[in-house]
Amino acid sequence: MRRVPVPAALLCGALLLTSACARDAGGERPPSPGVPTGVTAEAGSATSVHVMWNQLTGEPPVSVYEVYRGRGKVAEVPADRHMVDVVRLRPGTSYVFTVRARDRDGRLGPPSRQVRATTPAADNSAPSRPGSPHGRAVGSRAAQLTWSAATDDRKVASYEVYQGGTKIHSVGGEQTATVVTGLRPGTRYSFTVRARDAADNLSPASGAVRLTTAPGDGLGAATAPADFRAATHRAGGAYYIDLTWMPPRTDGLVTEYQVQLDGRAATSLVFGGQPPRDRASYSFYAGEDAGERRRVRLRARLPDGTWGALSAERTVTTGDGG
Incomplete structure (x- = not known):
């Protein structure tokens, strides 16, 4: 029986696991990512180490960096980053770290040089009183x-x-x-x-x-939330009071506010992360009964730790407009 030659490209398509298929058309094996350089490790606390390295450039492009503690992988970092905090470590313990780069095709480059960091012993002793x-x-x-x-x-x-x-x-x-x-x-x-x-x-x-502090031109009304508005809405069988306002203009960020309802402190709110600099909003539970008339005001805790002036008072009635 006569044999028909099979093109090499088709053969590689059928036999992906052979070493011949791992080579390109010129017979060269595709390159893997290089070795990360400039690797450092420094204890950040008794239970964490900060690992850094230089970003790799050139071909093939790096997809992720893998960080190893000893032989075990402890983190994967996107290619646009070159540092990571390795946490949940033991106090007073020495650790060895390496970094490897992986490309988009899953090829893993050689490990970097080993770097060592020792976490300090646990510290449970507070400083003395100033x-x-x-x-x-x-x-x-x-x-x-x-x-x-x-x-x-x-x-x-x-x-x-x-x-x-x-x-x-x-x-x-x-x-x-x-x-x-x-x-x-x-x-x-x-x-x-x-x-x-x-x-x-x-x-x-x-x-x-x-x-x-010495007398002077006080901030006065400027410490109050501006353009304060209040409305109500109904959801899930209950009514809520919706507030919007402009934060007072101060020398620092305002993160905490107090809501006063019918002349008494009703609730407080604290913004985590980045507090709003422009219009802010807040909604809180007002009960299940329609026709309840409520008076509401707002004030901010200023960056100096004192309470600013109260906003204008608004009156809302549950069930009106929602």
């Missing part, structure tokens, strides 16, 4: 604060300044003085300072520093 706090008003909108350094069994990472129960400022652990700005004229303040270490242990609060 001592001898002093303060003075600097004009009508700022205050200068000083304190004695706290001590820690390792190192104080930062100092945090509180106005009442609200953190309003933070400085590095090497600083024992700061200027707090964005205050209101003619306003009495009480500040305390707490020390924080690298393990996020927080010291007790220092003694309080009490001072009053």
Whole structure:
């Protein structure tokens, strides 16, 4: 019987698992990604390590980077990134990391050089209380604060300044003085300072520093939410009050608001992440009965830790318009 020659391309299409099919038309095996360079590893805490490397360029394009702890893969990172935090590690333990690149066809390049990082031992000891706090008003909108350094069994990472129960400022652990700005004229303040270490242990609060800013052109109505509006809607057999407003223009971001209903504090809301700078909105439960007339106002907690002025009062009735 006469044999019919089979073209090499068809043969490769039928026998994908043979080594011959892994070669291109010129007989060369397709290249795999290169070796990641510049790999470093540094402990970020007692339970995490920050691994970094240089991005690979050239052919073939990298699809993902694979990060290994010892022989086990612990992370996959997209090609446009070149760092990752490896978490859930043990305190006081040495780890070895390598990085490999993988292309879009699944080819995995050689491992990088090994890098080693040791997590510090667990730190459950808080810094001591900052001592001898002093303060003075600097004009009508700022205050200068000083304190004695706290001590820690390792190192104080930062100092945090509180106005009442609200953190309003933070400085590095090497600083024992700061200027707090964005205050209101003619306003009495009480500040305390707490020390924080690298393990996020927080010291007790220092003694309080009490001072009053100088009189001046107060912010007044400018601290109130502007263009405040209220309406109602019905959903799931209940009524809700819908609020919209423009945040007050201050020296910092406003993250917390208090809603007053019929003259009393009803609820508060705190924006996580990036709080709105333009129009904000909030909706809250108002009951199941129609025809309920309610008065509502809103105020913001300002970056200096004090409450701003109340918005204009709006009156809504459940069932009207929805």
